[in-house]
Every structure is written in C-alpha cells, then in structure tokens.
Amino acid sequence: MASRTTVLAGGIGAARFLEGLVRVVAADTVTVIGNTGDDLELHGLTVCPDLDTVTYTLAGLADPARGWGQANESFHTLDALRRFSKETWFQLGDRDLATHLFRTSLLRRGFPLSEVTRRVSRSLGVESTILPMSDHPVRTWLETDSGRLDFQTYFVKNGAKPVVRAVEFVGADQAAPASGVLEAIAQADAVIVAPSNPIISVGPIFAVPGIREALRKTAAPVLAVSPIVGGRAVKGPAAEMMTSLGYDASALAVASLYKDFLNVFVLDEADRESSAAVEELGMRAVVCPTLMTGMPQKEALAHTVMEALVS
C-alpha cells in the first residue's frame, strides 16, 4: 500500500515544496492541509490565496516566477473594476477570477469550503487532496505600527512593511478542523510542515482547536522544513515578523516553536551550526540544501525529507 503523506501548507514556499514532493511520491497519496487565515472577500467574492497557490501549483497552472496566480494571466476585469472601485490593490487575474466565481457561487449555495476546495482542485486536475484547515472562516489580523490590519491589507496593500506587534486569528476559537483534517493527521504515515512562515502561514492552522493536538498524538513521524535560512526568510516577511514578535529570526527558533510535536527538523546547510541545538530540543536535525531554486532542487529536498521520515 502506498504510504500516505500529509502536508501542512502556507503559500508559495509550501507550493514549491509540494511540486517536488509529488514527483517523489504518488500525488494521490498526498493530502494538503492549507491555511485559510489569508482569505479575503473582494468585490463580493471569497478569495483563498494560499489554497489557490497550492492548487494552481499542483495543477501546473501557477506562474513560475511570481509566486501567486496563474501563468499567462491577464487583468482586464481588474482594469475595468478601477472605473467602479478604489479597492483594486489586490491583483485578481481574469483566469483566477473564474476560481473565485465558482467557489463563491458554491459557498452561497451552502457547500462547505472543504467540498468547494475539492471540486476546484479536481476540476483543475489536481490528484492530491487539498483541504482547508477549517470550513469556518478564520481571519488573520495583525497589530502593527500602522494600526490593526487584516492580513492582505498588511501583506499586499502595505507590502508587508508595517512592523508586526501581535497576531490574532479571528474566529479560530470558534472554528473546527474541516472534515478530513484530523483524520489526515492521525492516519498519515508521515506528516510534514512545509517551509512556510510559522507565524502567519502555519500559525492559523494551529489556531484551529484540535489540529496541534492531533500532531502531538499522531503515530506518524512529524517533520518540518525550515522556512528560515541563514537568518532570513526565503520569501516573505517571516524573519522581520519573528524578530518584532520577540523570537530569534533563525531556523532554531522555528524548531523551538514546533518542539511539542516535531520528530525531525530539516535545516539548510547555511544553518549547520544550529543542528546540535535543534537536537537538544528533542528532535532529529537533518542538514541539507533547502533552497528550491529549480525542479532538481525541489525533488532533491523532497527525497531527503521522505528518506528522513522512514529512517
């Protein structure tokens, strides 16, 4: 029987990791639990940027350079929306819009987000299972030196520049894991936390009651890949955010945030000197190249990860 791999995923870092993973294990044995804290309502549409980044990437539709949206995308609707609205700072592509229209239409008809996400991903030919962390809305809000901002206002409209003082996952305490999420963790043969921002990409997933506990309890080995390399985030504001929230911006600090459930931590060669300290946290440290600059690097990282999980 093919072993089952469950991946907790944020946006682009996770998507790149998954691109390699589904070349190393069968795509249909992979279940992704995605962050929905970044979701937003725009022009009446429910937009799920992280779920879509993962979906488009696994469907082979993603823009390879940009890290969001679809390749060969156009923005005619958005251009026309500028006649009507000033709220056009979020880049909604014409092809991307079809996803949001389909999703919003199904949500309004009463389908839970997990079922909607299943239909979206299947329609686009994705063989892996993509689950939202919850069917209930959870929204990431940030206390910053520019005021209290919802995630996309902070991230897109303000270019992730405000200094983050606190993070809140509104609705999380009322949320339940989406159908299939706890089972995917409990019944997996391996669980992976993708190289995503631990605060605002993985953080919302853990804010849903029951998910972190399921990671602690699962019989499967749990591995994380560090999103911090040499004190910097590969992409995005993770390092600055960790610093302003009182953590070190380091691979070791990420391992420390996950130490209650983690069995294996994969850190980059640039952070080799931290591996002893990581192991002192009670987990195995695996040092390898983690920068996913191309498909060979993505596949190599996935190979290393899968080997570490069975050894």
Next chain:
Amino acid sequence: MASRTTVLAGGIGAARFLEGLVRVVAADTVTVIGNTGDDLELHGLTVCPDLDTVTYTLAGLADPARGWGQANESFHTLDALRRFSKETWFQLGDRDLATHLFRTSLLRRGFPLSEVTRRVSRSLGVESTILPMSDHPVRTWLETDSGRLDFQTYFVKNGAKPVVRAVEFVGADQAAPASGVLEAIAQADAVIVAPSNPIISVGPIFAVPGIREALRKTAAPVLAVSPIVGGRAVKGPAAEMMTSLGYDASALAVASLYKDFLNVFVLDEADRESSAAVEELGMRAVVCPTLMTGMPQKEALAHTVMEALVS
C-alpha cells in the same frame, strides 16, 4: 429650461436610438426606463443585459457590431470557467464582468437596483439617467414548443429558435416601479417608446403595475418608433414572436398594441401604406427612414422624432 425626454428602452434597438437622441438633445435631459425582465443570475452574479447594453452604448464602450457587451472585449474568465461549469453559454466578457461584480456586490449590501444602476452608469461617465423599470426582480419566462424557458435560455442558449406560445413576467404583479420611474413619465416633456420588441423588451416594463397607466395619464406627448419594418424585426425575434402569439408581424400591429397611450407612431417608409390605418387607431403617423445603419441615420431619426413631439 431644457425639456426632459423619457425613453422606454429594451436592448440594442433602444441603445442605437438613444445614441442618436443624445446627439440631438442634451444627454443629461434624457431619462431611460430600462427592461430588467431579461436579467439573470450567472455564477452568482446578477447580470442585466438590457440595462448594460444601454449603459455601455451611452458610455461609448459598446461593441458597435455585436449588439451586446463592450468593444475590444476578451473572454479569459469565461474560458477558465469552462473548467468548472457547463453553464458557459452566456458570453461574459472580462470587462463586462467588472460591471456584474460591482453591481452584485452592491445589491448584496442592500442597495436597490436603481441606485446600483445609477452608480454603474455614473462611474462609466453616462450623463443620462438610467432607471431599471423596477427594483424588484421581474423575470421573463416563455412557453415554447421546446418547453418553458427563461428568457436568456430561449434567446442565447437556444438562439431564439423555439416557437413562443405564451409569455409570462414572473414577479411583475408583486413589483413596483423603481424610484423615479413614474415621475420621469409624469414630469417629462416627451415620452418615447424606443424601437424595441413590444412583447419581450417593452412588455416587461408595462407588466410592472402603474407604468402603463402613467403613460396614459401623462400630459407629455407619447411617441413610439416601430421596431418592425416591412414585416420584419430590424434585429431579433420580434416578428416571429408576434406571429406565433397571434398578432400580425407588422408596424400597424405594434401601433395597435400601444394605442391606449400613444399620440405619435413613427413607421418606416417601407410601411408607408400602413399610415392611414395607424391614424385610424387615433394617433398621428409619421413616416421616415428608421433603419439606424450609421450615426447620420441615428441622428436623423432622433431629429424627426423630436420634431414630431413638438409639432
């Protein structure tokens, strides 16, 4: 004081007439009362094809040849929607979608369609006032030899080919004229029924209680331009529909349908022999070229109409 002109309008025929009219009278003295019986819900969006045809035409955005939608339109979202849905027979352009997103978003926030239509038209630079016939949904359904069909299924999906046996305006008996509609008829200096299908373009407007009565009562002269020329509709299925519903497909039959409120009927030179019969209905007949093949013809028709209304 500039005189005020109110125009009852369907889709493309009305839009072409209005294009000429606003070159003959000041655009901001014109109020359009538009048909919403053709409206539909698509992918969760409220689409108002006749209102939009009028709006895009008066905004100078309309596709000159096609009779619907915007010029230089693309269909990337619709193409992408085909991955998700089989209901992609209605041509939704990328630029057009912005209008539907804006409109639907405002409707969901509780704004009446008349206010939404005002914002749409103002945002696109339209100086005339465009009013929907009602803020309440009225939907045109047709009994045909292919079954009971909503208007767009009959018109677009089935190419207006089914034989129409009966017409129903669902919701009309519960609908009220939109704010401003009765006033625009009562306080106008001239009222014009545009050259639109009397059954399914003007018919829904008259199905809203109070509108036809307001036309009978207004002190303003009421004029209609025949949409039927030489026994044929200039565009669309009006002639076939009139025949299958038991009317003659003739200009005279249109005048007869409007005889309770009409003072002047404008018919094409091709129908000159009907002018005596039209006048026997108790109205003045004006014969002139009515085919709006280009802007000079549109302007000439508008001139003739405005002269007939003051003489």
